[in-house]
Amino acid sequence: MKLKTNSQGLQGTLKVPGDKSISHRSIMFGSIAQGQTTVYDILRGEDVLSTIAAFQKMGVKIEDDGQKVIVHGKGFDGLAQAQEALDMGNSGTSTRLLSGILAGLPFETTLFGDDSLSKRPMDRIATPLRLMGAEISGQTDKVKLPMTIKGSKDLKAIDYVLPVASAQVKSAVIFAALQASGVTKVVEKEKTRSHTEEMLVQFGGEITVSGKTILVPGGQKLVGQEVTVPGDISSAAFWLVAALVVPNSELVLKNVGINETRTGILEVISAMGGQMQLSEVDDVAKSATITVRFGSLKGTEIAGDLIPRLIDELPVIALLATQAEGETIIRDAAELKVKETDRIAVVADALNAMGAKITPTDDGMIIQGGTKLKAPKEAINTFGDHRIGMMTAIAALLIEGELELERAEAIQTSYPSFFEDLEKLSK
Template identity: 35%
Template sequence: MLKFSTGRVLVIGLGLIGGSLARALKQRKLVDEVVGFDLNRAECELGLSLGVIDRIGEDLGQEVSKAGLVLLAVPVKVMETVLAEIRPWLREDTLITDVGSTKGNLVLAARTLFGELPPGFVPGHPIAGAEKSGVGASDVDLFVRRKVILTPLPESAPEATLAIARMWQAVGAEVLQMDVSRHDEVLAATSHLPHLLAFSLVDTLAHEAENTDIFRYAAGGFRDFTRIAASDPSMWHDICFANRDQLLAQIDRFTAGVSRLRDAVDRGDSQALLGIFTRARSAREHFSRILARSAYSPQVQQRPARFLVRPDGKISGSIAVSGDRSISHRAIILAALADGITDIDGFLDGEDSLATLQAFRDLGVVIEGPHQGRVRVYGVGLNGLQPPVGPIYLGSSGTSMRLLCGVLAGQDFATELCGDDQLNTESMRTLVQPLRALGAQIDTADGHRAPLKIMPAQLQSPGAALSVGSAQVKSALLLAGLYTRGRLCIEEEGVSRDHTERMLGRFGVSLQQETEHICIEPGQRLVGTQLRIPGDLSLAAFFLVAANITPGAELLLEHIGINPTRMGLVTILKQMGADIELLDAHEECGEPVADIRVRHAALQGVRIPDELSRLALNECPALLVAAVCAEGETRLSLPENDTFLSNTRLTLMCQALEQLGVVLSVKNNELSVSGGALGGGRLDSGGDPRVAMALTIAAQRAAGPLDIAGCESVGSFCPEFADLARRIGIALFKEED
């Protein structure tokens, strides 16, 4: 096995890139010696005086023979000449790499010269640069958090690739690998084409009679776009020839796109223009987030945040909470599959629902908004979705992944669904198995985890009813049922949320609901409509409990969804003696809605059976706060398919309450909570937004202030929570690191 060394580095070409790497290696003491060679003697002397290199190479052949690594940092046009010159002096264990932005021409030249390529030859390309050039502009940090693409060849020794990768990583770069042709295709689209467009635009406008005025009054957008037209013309001349075929293909694609845009402008086609502009903006934002694994919601906090809450708040007033999370997901999905326009009011501008909205933009649906809860969706019909340009990234939204999987299982194109690190650890077995029973072709990672790769398939009703145990899986199957051959029937193992059934009816889809079955006929046409999404009862729950436990409180929660499958917490609180009144109850867009008035009342501990706890499982953190403030013991039984050990949220909440002095015990999957006094102090929500919000309202009855860490996720779950809490009188202060 060959041993490769980067102890002595020879940099051929002391420009910005070569000089910056030399400076970084030398200043960080990563190598024994950095030698610089350049036909421009002045650049070499400047590099030596600036401390970029240790010494100037006088005899190229001799320097190559002694170097452990040779870096070719010369223009692409002269790469072949330099390779020919150094070839006789290369040892078998010499590492050779480059920094050029095209690879096909370099590899072809190397094969012609060498016949059999040396094992130490690993082409590379740092995606970095600056407006200034030359060794005088070299920057020790130029490659920090920048990407470097290596294109190892079949002949490249793995040890050589590893040595070169570690060198780039040591100067701060992120190293990626791809094959030569893919590299040239990607760079033609992302670097070479934009430069050519900038050159062409400036050249075109410069021929105009009034070009002085054009450039005088150019705004920031023009300057930003055309800045790269100041690049070295000779270098870009050479790149055009070096990457000719890939560049021509990208120019043809761009020309076709501009032609479609021109036609839309000429025809006054408003929807086509909106489609182009919306898809472009969304694609840019989407891929930025995929690369950064960042959030969709601008409210998501990247910095740690904590809530400081004093127990002296007086609760009163009236508020409206954000639109229902579950309904927001379904509104976007069905509006996209409908014919015509759907206007949505009350859309939840949160991380989960934004992931669903973005996914349908990726699938070719034009969506305006959200703006202050308003969204307009231009539906494409049941069979109008388009293949996405890449994987669909869903952040941390398991709801998005499950519901989308049902829709995409019946499409005639392949898709891939992926999420952040947290979502990609969740098992999707209970989702994938029933969909596979319909004939869906879905590949998963180990443990039935995402990414989910969904291939085209013709779905077929299995004849017998499919049994499901969750609302999300039921919804995925109902959505898949729009694409099956034959009537699909679903059997529920227990009561679950029925938002999908209600929303399907709003869009004109007929369901046959029998005692234990729900059946759907395929191919039904969905028709665009108007939707007003009610306030989310799961969010209102925190304020409901806060008013219940605060002496003298009276609060009105406006336009809240009171779907019977979501009323578990309200039912339990009433059993405990809560003073809760529904006002102006009516149905809106298929969902029951009401204003909820709640006043302080003395609560009594009760035993909560599993059928009620199932309906209130999401609200359990708030429910536990009510139990702590009740007289006597409250006992909560979990459903059979859930346990306290596996429920991270309940575990976090119980740990926090125990820190505050609450007496808790678990026996036979039943949690016992003894009512009593709450202490104060520092707590950690574990990053769970519901736990953070529940602890915030618990402060109303605490003996002292609560300092709650891990509250950054509240911004994505309920963006307005802190503002609403302060508005009704809770003494909450938010602190960010």
């Protein structure tokens, strides 16, 4: 598709769509709990639809009337073997979290996905789940999809130190731990998003979190709940950056999720001197309104325990850094290489094709700021990565002339109404 420039600036108020991580988990907890779960403001992006379809194929009744989603929970014991292999689409979260649930179910299930997902490593969940007693086979020593999981009714608790900072691996182990005998101990490498731990408590489960150490007793039964999904800060990130870099912009983003394990981007914007205010902070719903406007920015360093708190925002943060004064350094972010694409290489290539000065490194990027972006000579390809597509669409706002985006449909993964919202704010 052809992307358009914007010379007037972006203005207006927007409620960003529901959080993808919380939406997946609401379906999963709803399914493994007893009784009804009602979910408001769920994200109806393709990744979440993959999770919904998978549980429906395992016998869970899930209804969507357009206002709310109702999950008729069956408990772990009520989940049935699917009649066919389960299609995980593009979604790492669906695959890895579901694997933790399947680890304790006494039947075999095969999971497959699209080209991008089929390249991503699943050994990171296979290793702990095998230690607990599940049988898992996949392609190559990285256990890539298609992957077959044969669960066990006799899962054993483990003590496990996560070798990577990953909420998906942590969550897979927690879902298996709920079905195991004994208390499972998980120690995180860095603190990652806490949605699984929080929703487990909401659904009446037991978990102890102290710093990076998590204890989960086995043999738990959960009860259905009402869940209201806050807006996704990872989707809001595109509008935050757009307002900061497109002259004459001011945006008000309502109901943005501000769980402290997700707000790294807000800290980066503050460190860069961006003009941004939080209001209507709701400590219970963990959401806020964020007002952001165009202004001057300076480079910064992004590394260490900040990385997991903004991992999905790094593509658009790289774009932000191209418009700041001075250098921005991103380190400790090697995980970017195993997302929907190698996001270090693909971000650097896409933005450099527009005149940015980004040097990719082994675990991040060095970005020289203050570059004027221009139309690339060739089309930019998302390579099936939604975040590359949206980052490119925001970059296009700064460019005179046309930008052709190939495989733009990837954006459906996490933000189906992205271009509608862009249109609304562009006026």
